[in-house]
Amino acid sequence: LHLGRAKADGSTFEQLTTATGTHQPVLSPSKKFVIDTHSTVDRPQTVDLLRVDGSLVKTLAKTDIDRLEAAGWIKPEEFTATAADGETTLHGAIFFPPGFYSSKKYPVIDAIYNGPQTITHPNGFIGTGSFMAVRALRRAQLGFVCVVLDSRGTPGRGRAFHEVGYGHMGQHEIPDHVAAIREIAADRPYMDLDRVGITGYSYGGYMTLRGMLQAPDFYKVGVSGAPAVDHMDMGTFQSMIMGWPWDNPEGYAAGSNPLAAANLEGHLLMIHGTSDINAPFATTMKMVDALIRAGKPVDLVAIPEMDHSRGFNNAEPTGVTSLANYLDGATARYLVEHLRPEGVDYRDIPLQ
Numbered sequence: 001l002h003l004g005r006a007k008a009d010g011s012t013f014e015q016l017t018t019a020t021g022t023h024q025p026v027l028s029p030s031k032k033f034v035i036d037t038h039s040t041v042d043r044p045q046t047v048d049l050l051r052v053d054g055s056l057v058k059t060l061a062k063t064d065i066d067r068l069e070a071a072g073w074i075k076p077e078e079f080t081a082t083a084a085d086g087e088t089t090l091h092g093a094i095f096f097p098p099g100f101y102s103s104k105k106y107p108v109i110d111a112i113y114n115g116p117q118t119i120t121h122p123n124g125f126i127g128t129g130s131f132m133a134v135r136a137l138r139r140a141q142l143g144f145v146c147v148v149l150d151s152r153g154t155p156g157r158g159r160a161f162h163e164v165g166y167g168h169m170g171q172h173e174i175p176d177h178v179a180a181i182r183e184i185a186a187d188r189p190y191m192d193l194d195r196v197g198i199t200g201y202s203y204g205g206y207m208t209l210r211g212m213l214q215a216p217d218f219y220k221v222g223v224s225g226a227p228a229v230d231h232m233d234m235g236t237f238q239s240m241i242m243g244w245p246w247d248n249p250e251g252y253a254a255g256s257n258p259l260a261a262a263n264l265e266g267h268l269l270m271i272h273g274t275s276d277i278n279a280p281f282a283t284t285m286k287m288v289d290a291l292i293r294a295g296k297p298v299d300l301v302a303i304p305e306m307d308h309s310r311g312f313n314n315a316e317p318t319g320v321t322s323l324a325n326y327l328d329g330a331t332a333r334y335l336v337e338h339l340r341p342e343g344v345d346y347r348d349i350p351l352q
Contacts, residue, residue, distance in 0.1 A: 016054030022124030072098035081180035092149025107195035143341025151176030170255030201225035258290035273306025
């Protein structure tokens with residue numbers, strides 16, 4: 001992301017910031033200066049004072065990450081890979097565990113959201129906009145190589161890239177993720193493709209189910225948080241992209257997780273709050289019912305009265321310090337238990 005300026009009639013456009021990475025500019029009240037905070041995935045924030053034409057007045061600050069590096073932090077790596085169509089370029093980032101050695105083998109986590117309304121792969125330093133970067137870094141601390149990428153159908157890449165998902169949500173995203181991860185692993189032998197997990201929350205929970213059911217030979221473990229299980233249950237949000245069910249019955253059926261329940265092969269944990277109205281708890285029970293009818297095992301954590309934002313509708317009960325921490329701990333324990341990163345025991349991971 002860069003700062004630019006243009007005439008109102010569109011006759012000219014000028015890019016004002018030049019440093020590589022994501023820029024978060026703030027224009028001064030006088031409109032004569034800009035405070036520009038910018039970073040990349042592996043370079044922390046620098047704050048520059050610019051004139052409104054983009055020329056540098058002075059650098060105000062640079063983030064000191066000496067303590068972070070001393071603690072064993074490994075720089076993430078940006079990558080490009082090819083989508084399942086064999087021609088579209090996808091972008092993402094890889095996060096590494098502390099003490100990483102390229103000569104070792106590490107289980108892989110696909111930290112997924114991949115909704116049609118947002119970009120989640122990071123292109124700035126952690127904490128500068130990508131919530132998935134924070135989650136990926138936390139997973140990497142447990143001994144995983146963690147991958148974040150956006151498939152076709154996400155915004156910010158132009159109409160042709162975005163409209164792949166129109167009427168077809170849930171059909172192309174997982175094939176894109178699998179193709180990209182296989183490609184980057186081809187020259188990164190430390191990525192153990194026999195131990196691949198997938199996890200996400202909300203729309204990422206839906207995509208986690210898609211991964212476990214569309215690519216059961218690839219994803220061995222999944223943790224699906226507050227999933228939008230079926231397009232039929234999500235109302236207005238889904239219909240804006242899928243059209244109405246009576247106009248697109250094939251698309252709705254193709255994106256339905258309950259209809260694909262019989263495909264499950266790996267370990268699946270679903271986590272959901274009973275007071276969720278964004279992705280209703282009833283949809284998870286619909287998925288559990290489909291799995292039972294298909295004779296498939298499923299693990300479930302149901303949180304009484306928890307809403308979609310991972311809070312309670314009333315005061316949190318005594319002894320619960322943070323629902324976000326509890327969910328994160330439950331997710332981490334499940335992934336570690338079944339993917340077995342070296343030197344980590346899932347029983348040592350706290351839930352609070």
